[in-house]
Amino acid sequence: MKDNKVFVITGATGVGKTTIARYLQENYRMPRVITHTTRRPREREVNGIAYYFETDDSFENNHYLERVTYAGAKYGSSYEGLDRAWQKSQYITIVLDTAGAITYAQELGSRAIIIFVTVTSPSVLVDRVQVRGDDPHAVKQRVASPEFLRDMKLPQNLKGRAYELVNDDWSKTKTRLDLLVTDIMHGRRLPKKQLE
Template identity: 50%
Template sequence: MDKKIIVITGASGTGKTTISKYLQDTYHIPSVITHTTRLPRVGEKDGIDYHFETKDSFLKNHYLERVEFSGNWYGSSEESLNKTWEKYDAASIVVDTKGAISYKEKYGNQAVVIFLEVDLDTVTKRLAGRGDDINRLKARINSDEFHRDLNIPSELRGKCYKITNNNIEITKESVNKILNIEKIK
């Protein structure tokens, strides 16, 4: 069987992490562990929550996508994906649309891209419900990246599955159908 990477993308608040957790809990499809140079938060463990790196060790990996956020680097590496594929036939990863394009270009049909969307009002309510600071919330919603991730980029049109996530149960059914189409179980 071909190894698969389920790439979950879309704007903040569309349910990407929820779907990644659903794949883990229901189908035992693990998330690829990403890398960061930020310090672990209380309760976070290296190799489980992230690969916690120094700036030097971070640069030794081959990244499909990486970003700098608040002075720290975050990225998903080929090394981490290959390590996951050693044990599992399928894995998932949550990335922005730029990252999703990188995965699709590198892995072709092995990359199953799921684009999640919701209307702006719903996203705003969900993000506010997370308890984020209102100024950070406004900055996020007004950011270029947020607006970019609200729509399927031209590079992924016709090459990804789009789910409007207004109801999590209907969204889970749609994910189940995609797994059947792609023969991932």
């Protein structure tokens, strides 16, 4: 169990966190940690795949590393969710904001591999988010939010701890990810935190 690792993908909206997590899931068979929510399932969302859909009471039965209330619903990632994913594989993934990534680093120590994803030019992020079909007004609100601005830079608590990955060019990003995953799986720790 102590050799189990969770690859925590963090950074601002639009940097490619979900794409990176999906790449790790598809190419390295790393299951995604399923998180919990009290919000109602959307059409086609399946319990235990999209989220663990909880009632207010059942939500409180889990032991959370981090949790938040957003738009009246509770969301959280739990030790139970981690354990279920680790039963499938020694290496798993989760996408978190930087506040969640700090918590994972503090709570899980060396079992949490933190990858902070960024881009060279922040204006690229607005374009990326709009391309994926998000409402332009909502995009403007999101990129002006304190959470977006917070997630744009590597938090002090993760300096020297997180691997920084500049995702300007997807083919270069995949090469850097492959090197990192191979080193972690072979018990090596990359000496340099900037993945170049």
